[in-house]
Amino acid sequence: MHExxxxxxxxxxxxxxxxxxxxxxxxxxxxLISTPAASAATPVVTAAQAAAAKPTPRxxxxxxxxxxxxxxxxxxxxxxxxxxxxxxxxxxxxxxQGYRGGKWVDQTATKINTAGAANLYWKPASSxxxxxxxxxxxxxxxxxxxxxxxxxxxNKGARILAEAKKHTGALYLYGAAGPKRFxxxxxxxxxxxxxxxxxxxxxxxxxxxxGKAVSKGSKKxxxxxxxxxxxxxxxAGIYAGSGYMYDSxxxxxxxxxxxxxxxxxxxxxxx
Numbered sequence: 001m002h003e004x005x006x007x008x009x010x011x012x013x014x015x016x017x018x019x020x021x022x023x024x025x026x027x028x029x030x031x032l033i034s035t036p037a038a039s040a041a042t043p044v045v046t047a048a049q050a051a052a053a054k055p056t057p058r059x060x061x062x063x064x065x066x067x068x069x070x071x072x073x074x075x076x077x078x079x080x081x082x083x084x085x086x087x088x089x090x091x092x093x094x095x096x097q098g099y100r101g102g103k104w105v106d107q108t109a110t111k112i113n114t115a116g117a118a119n120l121y122w123k124p125a126s127s128x129x130x131x132x133x134x135x136x137x138x139x140x141x142x143x144x145x146x147x148x149x150x151x152x153x154x155n156k157g158a159r160i161l162a163e164a165k166k167h168t169g170a171l172y173l174y175g176a177a178g179p180k181r182f183x184x185x186x187x188x189x190x191x192x193x194x195x196x197x198x199x200x201x202x203x204x205x206x207x208x209x210x211g212k213a214v215s216k217g218s219k220k221x222x223x224x225x226x227x228x229x230x231x232x233x234x235x236a237g238i239y240a241g242s243g244y245m246y247d248s249x250x251x252x253x254x255x256x257x258x259x260x261x262x263x264x265x266x267x268x269x270x271x
Contacts, residue, residue, distance in 0.1 A: 056141040058083045061132055067151045068124075070158065074150055076120045078132040080112065080143070088116025092137035096120035099129040099147070109135075127151045156196055156271040157222025163195035164238045164246035170255040172248050177202055187248040187255060188224060188236040196271035205233035211268035224268040225260065239267070 057080040064075040076096055080089040095109035107130075112118045120132060128150055134143040167190075170182055177186030185204045192198040200207050208226035219225075219239050227235040237247030240257050248255045 054139060054141050055083050057081060057089055057134055057143045058086075059132075059134065059143055059145060061145050061148070063130075063148055063150070066149065067153065069153050070125065070155045071123065073121050073123045074130070076122075076130060076132055076148070077117055078120070078134070078145060079117045080134055080140075081116075082140075089137075089140060090114055090116050092140065093135040094118035094120065095133050095135060096122055097131050097133055098122070098124060099131075104131070124150060124152055155222075157220050160191060160195040160222035160238060160271060161240060161246070164191045164240075164255075165257075167191075167255045168246075168257070170248065172251055172253050172255075174251065182248040182255060184248050185236045187246075188238060191238060191246075192224070192270050198270050200270070204236040207236055208233040208266050208268060211270040214267040214269045216265075216267060219267045220269070222271065224270050225265050226268065227262060227265045229264070233266075 059081070060079045062077045064073075068074060078094050080092070080094075081087065082089060090112055092112050093109055094112060096107045097104040098107050099105075107122050108120055110118050110120055118132065122130070124130075129147045130150055131147050132145040134140070134145075136142050164187075167178070167182070167187070170178075170180060170187075172183060173181035174183050175186070176182050178190035182190065185200075185202055185207055188204075188207060189200045189202050192200055198211075200210055204226055207224060208228070211224060214220075214223060221239060221241045223239045225237045225239050225245050226233040227237075235247070235249075237245035237258075237260070239245050243260050244257050245260050246255065246257055249258065
């Protein structure tokens with residue numbers, strides 16, 4: 001009986017100890033004492049929590065023009081402010097993006113200046129939507145600006161020249177006005193109608209009376225050039241820049257870019 005009782009006490013003691021250990025407890029000298037707790041877990045700050053802890057700037061955005069001619073620049077000015085105090089934010093980078101091919105593409109970037117503004121310049125080749133994006137400086141969240149549509153008007157002179165160039169190689173034919181064969185005034189008549197919607201008569205001497213008179217020193221690509229004998233206009237071409245023109249010269253020749261000749265000519269701006 002004594003051995004059996006002792007055995008039962010040992011089993012109870014061992015069982016209790018095992019249970020206590022599994023609960024993180026310790027039996028010492030008949031007392032139940034809890035073991036030291038595991039080290040407290042280090043708080044984990046998520047990206048969302050970090051962003052929530054920083055303010056998002058307030059922004060004022062202006063653009064130099066929503067409609068420009070091809071070749072001109074736009075200036076997008078973005079000013080950022082602390083949303084609580086209204087104070088200007090004078091640190092950080094801002095980039096200008098254009099919407100191309102179904103996605104926003106970075107075009108240029110600059111630092112915010114000491115006046116709290118970022119001036120971004122770009123020369124878009126065609127109509128496009130743009131936006132300013134504040135990259136941040138560690139104290140503020142990123143800010144994506146609103147989309148602004150910019151319309152780029154194609155230069156009329158460039159359009160006229162592009163149309164003239166299309167017919168390079170077309171053979172001269174007296175009295176022809178395209179689209180396969182041309183004489184000189186038939187060529188200019190066809191090009192201005194096609195590229196600028198302007199109707200000219202089929203005669204070089206008559207064409208010199210159309211459009212706006214321009215000085216020789218102010219001529220631009222796409223202007224009409226009429227060569228004269230005295231005051232009579234006998235040949236027509238389209239100015240191509242750097243002393244060249246597109247024309248249909250004479251029988252046996254083809255439309256092309258040719259060196260201008262002589263100094264007795266007038267310049268007319270048709271479009």
